[in-house]
Amino acid sequence: MTAPVTVHGRRPVGIDRATLQEGSYLGDLQRINVEATLPHIIAKLDESKVLENLRREPGTGEHVGFQFSDSDLYKTLEAIGWEIVRTGTDRFDGFLTDSYALLRQAQQADGYINSWGLSTSSPGLWVDLMWGHELYCAGHLFQAAVALNRAGRPELLEISRPFADLIVEKFRDQGTGGHPEIETALVELYRETGERSYLDAAAAFIRHRGAPTIHHGQFGPEYFQDHESPRTARIAIGHAVRQLYLDAGCVDLAVETGDEELLDAVVARWESAHHRRMYVTGGMGSRFQDESFGDDHELSSERSYAETCAAIADFQLSWRLLLQTGQARYAAAMERTLYNLLPAAVSADGTQFTYANPHQVRSVSRIQEHTAGRLPWFSCACCPPNMARLRASLAAYAAFVDDAGLALALPAAGRFExxxxxxxxxxxxxxxxxxxxxxxxxxxxxxxxxxxxxxxxxxxxxxxxxxxxxxxxxxxxxxxxxDVTPRLLVADPRVDAVRGCVAVQAGPTVMCAEAGDNESVDALAIDPAAPLVGGPRGVTATGAVLETDDDQLYRPYAERLLGRREVPLTLIPYRDWGRDGRVAMRVWLPVQGC
Ligand SMILES: [Zn+2]
CATH class of the missing domain: 2.60.40 (Immunoglobulin-like)
Structure with a gap:
């Protein structure tokens, strides 16, 4: 999702003209990505049968994994493309050659490629637009093709174009996919090739959405953002990643066509999410149910879904709006995510990942795959390769150029041309x-x-x-x-889940209290009048451990003030939680005396 755009004279500094300094915080995220994350992911693509699905003769067997497994490969190829643009590396050339061969043999005579669609698990090509993810996978293929073409590797673009032409023809007059992604990808493909029909197809997909055109089943139209036209809907709703990918495509289309009405609707949805539906770490989509946005101010800490992919999608959407408007608030949103939720989603060694991102984990907690902390892979593995492509292209987000010169949007150590x-x-x-x-x-x-x-x-x-x-x-x-002095934050009182609590932020960095550093995280309180000592890499505060009673869940109001023992609080960046296996933690700290 990172093809440069040119709007109002504003354009990003290209990945080949931006360098994050090795050894700096962001520079190291990129180094770990190429040295550890990408080789890890490539091995997992084989282990999880992503590649085997594509090797299978059409119609000869069941598809392994989710319908969208091909997109795991495509996101990885996109990351490799940006990595080549960034460093000129040839370390993935063997994998690229093998991948091109695999995709060429999997491609049908009319251009179609999708391992699930061609398996016995599918009801047929383009039949299940709600769950089939054929258009979603195509979108990721096209984005990978653009990245690799920028790297001087046109092979994937040559494979992609017949498929894109097929989609243009098939969906010119009707239909759309259950998971947006094709929209932004087609605009990027248009920018890369100059082929106007790709832009027209992106417009058609956005025009068809909200008709409604998808069979919704038990999830209902809002899950798919198919309840209302993206041109008029003003609330971020339903499956968070779907909404945010759709909005990225809407911005791309609006930029190319001068469609102010469409852009205005996206800005309204962005504001609804950022003003009322976002975690303090930049997390998006609070509900486990349907991986969706919650209601306004429904931001539970311990049941925060906040999928990693949603934070990535919001980062990329905010970047598009920054380029379109030049408004600092969009870069501020990117920074919030970049220093908090996004780095929390990958282990320090680059080989373990979060999927859901809680903001509180209790000392005794039922562990589920999605909330267990960081894992090497997932049955639904959308997040790890998504993170890889973001990190490979990170430098391009830091600065842009416009008629007034060079602008440092995410000031970071490096060189920007x-x-x-x-x-x-x-x-x-x-x-x-x-x-x-x-x-x-x-x-x-x-x-x-x-x-x-x-x-x-x-x-x-x-x-x-x-x-x-x-x-x-x-x-x-x-x-x-x-000024990076630590400070206390409170949430809007309508965020009931954290009313009476504070969070600590220093510079861009949100803190958490983690078990091990602290005597208790479950019955912890903070003294808001006591000094906060430290900065973005750690803060010491003063608080108390409350004396709880396992036999008394509820008590009279007059007896609300519990005994307490004053303790020092050690707070670490949220992004570092669980680094050495401790998982109990909390971001929001109850204020003493509540
Ligand atoms: Zn994901």
């Missing part, structure tokens, strides 16, 4: 200090000032940002300082 110069960023935003060094003849340079920083200094002097952006000199290096 604009049209008329470049900028080197040293330091880490979590330290609150960055050295910004322009090179060449940059026409302009600005940096986003995070909303969590109460002050911003340029070379030690207080500076004023305008709409979240601060203009920097282009003729000399500057020191930019942000």
């Amino acid at each position: 604009g049209a008329d110069g470049a900028v080197t960023v040293a330091g880490d935003i979590e330290d609150g200090a960055l050295t910004i060094t322009p090179e060449g003849t940059l026409s302009g340079l600005r940096i986003r000032v995070p909303e969590w920083s109460t002050t911003v200094l340029i070379d030690g002097a207080a500076a004023e940002s305008v709409d979240g952006w601060l203009t920097l000199p282009v003729d000399r290096a500057t020191q930019v300082s942000f």
Whole structure:
């Protein structure tokens, strides 16, 4: 989902023109991705029969795994494509060659490729549009093809185009898929090839949605965002990943066609999610049931689904809206996810992953696959390869170029090239200090000032940002300082699940209390008047362990204040929870005396 777009003169710094510094926080996420995550995923594609499904002769056997298993391969190929663009690596060339051969032999004469559709598990091609995921898989194939084409590897694009042409023909007048993805992919394919029919097909898919055109079964039309046209629906609803992928496609189409009405509806849905349906870590989709958005302010900590793919999708949607509008709020949303939920979703060694992302895990907890912490793989393995493609393309999200020069949207250590110069960023935003060094003849340079920083200094002097952006000199290096002092957050009182609680955030980083560091996480309280010591890499606070009684679940109100024993609280970044196997933790801390 990362093909560059050009809107209102705003375009991302290309992956080949942006470098995250090795050894920096974000640079290391990329290094671990290529060194550990991608080889791990490639091995799992074989183990989980993703490749075997594609090897099978059409009509000769049952499909193994979920209908969309081909997309695991395609997302991996997309990650490899961006990795080649980024570093020029040839370490995956053997896998690429094998994958091209596999897909060529699996492809039908009319261009169709889908291992589930061609298996005996399927009722036939294009019959089960609700669950078949044929269009969803095609979308991921096209996105991989675009990434690899950018890397100078056109083979997958050559395989993809007959399939895309088949889809254009088949769905010109009716039909849409149960899981959006094809929409944004077709716009990217149009941008890559210049073939207008791909853009028209994306428009058709969005036009057909909400007619309704899908048989909905027990899930109902809202699950599929098929209850209302994306042109008029104003609430993020139903399956979270579906909604967010659909909205990415809507933005892409609106950008290409100047469709302000469609864009306005997407912005309304984005606001409904970010103002009323988002976790403090950037997690999206609170309900386990249907992997869906909950009602407004329905944000349970311990039953937070917050699928990793939904956070990835929201990151990519917010990026599209940032490029379209230039508004800092979209980059702020990306930063929230980038420093909190997204890194929490992968182990430090890059080979274990979360699927659901809880914000509280009790000391005694029934463990299910989705909430057990990080696992090497899943029966539904959408998240790990999705993370790989995001991490491989991470540098491109950090900065963009427009008529006013170069803009650092996610200030991070590295080097970013604009049209008329470049900028080197040293330091880490979590330290609150960055050295910004322009090179060449940059026409302009600005940096986003995070909303969590109460002050911003340029070379030690207080500076004023305008709409979240601060203009920097282009003729000399500057020191930019942000305030990363820890602070307490409260949620809207309608988030009943955490009323009477606070969360601790330092810089962009949300903290949690984890078992092992703390005497108890179940009966923990924090003293909000006591000082918070530390910063984004860890905070010490003062709190108490409450004296509970296993025989008294309920008590008279007059007896509500329990005995307590003062204890120090050790808080670590949420992204680090469960790193050494401890899983009990909580983000929201009850305030003493509640
Ligand atoms: Zn997923």
